[in-house]
Amino acid sequence: MINTSTLLENIQVDSEVGRLRRLLIHSPDRGLGKVVPSKAQDWLFEDIVHLATMRREEYDYYVKLLLYFLDPDKIKGRVKAIDADLSRSFYKPGTPEYFNSDRVIDVQTLLAEILEQAVIRTKLTAAICGIERCSYHIQAELGTYDPAELAKIFLSGSLPDERMLFAPLPNLIFTRDIGIVINDHILLNKPAKSARTRESLLAQYVFFHHPIFANYQDKIIEIPDNEHHFLLPDDEKHSDYNRTTLEGGDVMMVAPRHLLIGCSERTTLYAAQQVMKVLFERAVVDTITIIKIPKKRDYMHIDTLFTQVKKNMWVLLSSLGRQGDEAKKRDLLHFFAPQAFDHDLRIMQFKKGQEHKPVDIENLEDLLTDISRKDLGSTEPVQFIYSGNKEFPFGDREQWTDSCNLLALQDGVVIGYDRNDKTLEAFRNAGFRVVKAVDLLEQFEQGVLAPDTLTDTFIMLPSAELSRARGGSHCMSMPILREAVL
Numbered sequence: 001m002i003n004t005s006t007l008l009e010n011i012q013v014d015s016e017v018g019r020l021r022r023l024l025i026h027s028p029d030r031g032l033g034k035v036v037p038s039k040a041q042d043w044l045f046e047d048i049v050h051l052a053t054m055r056r057e058e059y060d061y062y063v064k065l066l067l068y069f070l071d072p073d074k075i076k077g078r079v080k081a082i083d084a085d086l087s088r089s090f091y092k093p094g095t096p097e098y099f100n101s102d103r104v105i106d107v108q109t110l111l112a113e114i115l116e117q118a119v120i121r122t123k124l125t126a127a128i129c130g131i132e133r134c135s136y137h138i139q140a141e142l143g144t145y146d147p148a149e150l151a152k153i154f155l156s157g158s159l160p161d162e163r164m165l166f167a168p169l170p171n172l173i174f175t176r177d178i179g180i181v182i183n184d185h186i187l188l189n190k191p192a193k194s195a196r197t198r199e200s201l202l203a204q205y206v207f208f209h210h211p212i213f214a215n216y217q218d219k220i221i222e223i224p225d226n227e228h229h230f231l232l233p234d235d236e237k238h239s240d241y242n243r244t245t246l247e248g249g250d251v252m253m254v255a256p257r258h259l260l261i262g263c264s265e266r267t268t269l270y271a272a273q274q275v276m277k278v279l280f281e282r283a284v285v286d287t288i289t290i291i292k293i294p295k296k297r298d299y300m301h302i303d304t305l306f307t308q309v310k311k312n313m314w315v316l317l318s319s320l321g322r323q324g325d326e327a328k329k330r331d332l333l334h335f336f337a338p339q340a341f342d343h344d345l346r347i348m349q350f351k352k353g354q355e356h357k358p359v360d361i362e363n364l365e366d367l368l369t370d371i372s373r374k375d376l377g378s379t380e381p382v383q384f385i386y387s388g389n390k391e392f393p394f395g396d397r398e399q400w401t402d403s404c405n406l407l408a409l410q411d412g413v414v415i416g417y418d419r420n421d422k423t424l425e426a427f428r429n430a431g432f433r434v435v436k437a438v439d440l441l442e443q444f445e446q447g448v449l450a451p452d453t454l455t456d457t458f459i460m461l462p463s464a465e466l467s468r469a470r471g472g473s474h475c476m477s478m479p480i481l482r483e484a485v486l
């Protein structure tokens with residue numbers, strides 16, 4: 001069991017760049033290796049992946065890095081031995097060698113722990129069998145597994161003997177999307193895509209039942225549906241104005257009193273409005289900026305378009321920034337095709353108590369500059385790194401493989417994919433050390449470098465398989481504790 005005594009008062013995130021102290025992740029489980037081509041798109045993957053490579057050559061490096069920064073005692077001096085164990089037991093929850101950290105926490109371990117309570121086991125089994133339309137017979141069979149195995153079945157959709165009962169949850173590696181910590185509150189998602197429904201049910205049980213979150217029960221926010229949504233005709237039910245869906249990749253806690261919400265393919269205006277109401281009522285933040293982005297698969301959440309690198313630095317896609325904006329304004333068609341506006345970027349900022357007087361913000365750079373300067377008090381010039389170093393056609397190509405989706409471990413130290421060459425060039429030009437995960441770990445092990453003293457560094461994670469899942473390191477993390485940014 002995770003040692004909860006040290007954790008009780010410790011859920012707090014007030015920025016994207018304060019030193020990361022605790023997060024939820026999920027290592028690729030056996031379900032990912034069962035995605036079939038005909039379902040890959042429905043399950044929100046562009047391709048099938050090679051599970052062993054994804055784990056051993058890619059995701060395991062992510063875990064090692066996270067441990068080195070967040071819980072070094074678990075890994076320091078042990079990297080060689082861990083790598084030599086071909087069974088990877090260090091990474092497998094439930095084995096005696098499992099790293100079992102209370103800083104880098106796998107959702108699977110939390111799930112297994114709550115399933116130790118018989119009442120929860122019964123309720124959750126029934127709920128899952130309900131949404132997955134399992135027979136009564138299967139429901140009874142599920143009752144025979146121990147909690148750790150049951151957790152694996154719920155996540156992977158398959159039994160230990162490899163029989164598949166229902167769809168896997170290949171997207172749960174993107175823990176960002178299940179919920180977001182906003183100061184000391186936890187906002188749970190409402191997924192837009194049915195492939196992610198079971199994830200949110202499991203997350204709901206974990207947040208409401210695991211002792212880590214016991215002191216936060218009245219701070220868990222579930223977004224209310226339109227009161228009579230079930231009475232709406234189907235076509236209206238699906239409109240942006242009635243439907244309540246929100247995924248964590250669209251919610252960014254950029255400064256202690258300022259939250260960004262993207263309205264996108266996944267997050268509706270209606271949901272954003274509901275969240276704004278609740279957060280203002282409870283005085284969790286004072287400013288909420290709504291960023292409406294084109295509803296496009298390649299842009300699914302705002303964190304696929306920009307993320308923060310340090311207080312005064314951001315990475316973003318230039319065609320959605322100032323450059324794209326100005327190009328469009330010079331374009332005659334822009335004036336004659338008002339319907340296209342719906343597909344454009346629109347940024348509006350709302351202040352608590354002044355919701356009726358939102359401020360229009362012209363482009364992303366203006367917004368981000370304002371956050372760096374005013375909210376985060378940065379006095380240095382604000383810098384922008386552009387996907388693909390602004391070179392055509394690399395901006396779009398590299399954004400597709402998550403050049404703009406970075407996880408900051410501390411101010412100026414980020415993890416991202418190794419494959420976005422032009423974007424990496426832009427980081428080098430900005431004076432960043434760009435280093436392979438494997439080399440950095442080696443340097444940590446030799447004592448040449450140490451996480452605490454690292455500055456301006458881009459850590460490259462191998463990504464041939466991971467990038468096919470259409471998410472980067474920002475999506476693969478749900479921070480629950482960061483040091484205060486101010």
Ligand SMILES: NC(=[NH2+])NCCC[C@H](N)C(=O)O
Pocket residue numbers: 043044045171174176177248249250300301303304469470471472474475
């Ligand atoms: N926060 C994010 N950008 N998450 C990416 C999620 C990717 C996932 N395959 C999906 O389409 O749902």
